[in-house]
Amino acid sequence: MTQEDKILIGKAVAQINKSITNDIRIMEICGTHTYQIARFGIRKLLSPKIHLVSGPGCPVCVTEPGYIDTLIKLLEYEDVVVATFGDLLRVRGSYGSLEEQLAFGKKVITVYSPENVLDIAKKRKNENIVFAAVGFETTAPLYAALIKMTRKERINNLFLLTSIKQMKPVIRFILGKDNVNVDGMLCPGHVAAITGTAPFLPITTDYNIPAVICGFEAMDIIASISILCRQITGEIPVQFMNTYKRCVCDTGNRLALDLINEVFEISDVNWRGIGMIKDSSLILNRNYKEYDALIKFGIKMQSSSNLFPKECECxxxxxxxxxxxxxxxxxxxxxxxxxxxxxxxxxxxxxxxxxxxxxxx
Ligand code: SF4
Known part of the structure; x- marks a missing residue:
């Protein structure tokens, strides 16, 4: 961050803090904002009357225990290798974590990109590679591209176990609660770069809550909080705004949306800590079912009531x-x-x- 940025941020923060006289709550829906707000120390710069609270946008955190249980069940097959991004390794289901399964000698591999998984499937032809496909609309096009490449290259040992979630239904869930206590929302710029602004518009049109599509630099976040505060205090009318226009256009990324629409269809899914949310998931559609691990192995997604360890407030x-x-x-x-x-x-x-x-x- 340049000295000039620091001066600008200092001025903006002073103005925000001066304008807030009552307690307000702003929710950052996505985990990347949660991370960046903490990393830049933004919470500590703002008035204690501005409460920045997190939402359900950390994909690993909202992955239900039953999903981990299902991956563990798949590891009972001797020829199954589970490939996963590292963050999911330590998340526990009802019977432990993938990290523990690895310690027990099961075949669990950490990958860094979908291309990694393709290479593994090509090299380990005698095994079935199940890729743990979790995430939001940001990663869905990558999974779709992987499956299309799998078909194109006639690879027949790569499958997805999907738990891909969509933002709009969970936002409706949060704002539809009786005791909703959110005065403004920071919306994830990376999701909007794929989807466009449509999934986020109802925050203002249906719930009359200020909402801003926001980028991930300190200045993006401060500028967006400033706009939200001006709306919350009544200085400007409640409206939907996009401060991340350098990456987000109203219609989203056509190529990525076409990939999602070609490979996936909408379904219901369980969210850890929340429960089932209708139409909040993307699963492989009937043209691509042959790559669905549940169908390949003839099993059902496990359901689990073991949501959180005792005394955990997640x-x-x-x-x-x-x-x-x-x-x-x-x-x-x-x-x-x-x-x-x-x-x-x-x-x-x-x-x-x-x-x-x-x-x-
Ligand atoms: Fe967070 Fe408490 Fe759960 Fe730990 S136990 S993850 S601190 S909520």
Missing amino acids: GKVLIGEKTPDMCVNFACKCTPEHPIGPCMISSEGACASYYRYGGYS
Whole structure:
């Protein structure tokens, strides 16, 4: 960050803080914003009357235990290799984590990109590679491109176990609650870069809550918070705004949306800490079902009531009802080295961000 940026941010923060006289709550829906807000120390710059609370946008945190259980069940097949991004390794289901399965000698591989998975499938032709496909609309096009490439290259040993989620239904879930306590929303610029602005418009049109599509630099976040505060205090009318126009256009990324529409269809899915949300998921459609691990192995997604370990407040942290420092375990029994709940495991989890950067007051 340049000296000029720091001066600009200082001026903007002073103006924001001066304008706020009552307590307000702004929710950042996505985990990347949670991380960046903590990393830049933004929470500590703002007036204590401005409460920045996290939402359910950390993909690893909201992955249901039953999904982990299903991956573990698939590992019972001797020829199955589970490929996963690293953050998911330590998340626990009812019977433990993939990391523990690895220690037990099961075949679990950490990958860094979908291309990695394609290479593994080509090299390990006698095994079946199941890729743990979790995420939001940002990663869905990558999974779609992977499956199209799998078909094009006639690879027949690569499958997805999907738990890909969509933002719009979960936003409706949060704002539709009786005791909703959110005055403004920071919306994820990377999701909007794919989807366009449409999924986020109802925040203002249907719920009359200020909303801003926001980028991920400190100045993006401060500028967006400033706009939200001006709307919340009544200085300017409540309206939907996009401060990330350098990356987000109203109609989104046509190529990425075409990929999603070609490969996936909409379905219901369980969110950890929230429960089933209708039409909130993307699953492989009938033209691509042959790549669905559930169909290949003839199993069902496990369901689990074991949502969170005892005394873990992730369920409330994920919907902005509590901040991590309100949990009795935070920074004592629960740390990134010894995490209790998923919000301390993923780097985008609110608890891990708070812990790492001291974002709490
Ligand atoms: Fe759960 Fe740990 Fe966060 Fe508490 S600090 S809510 S135990 S992850």
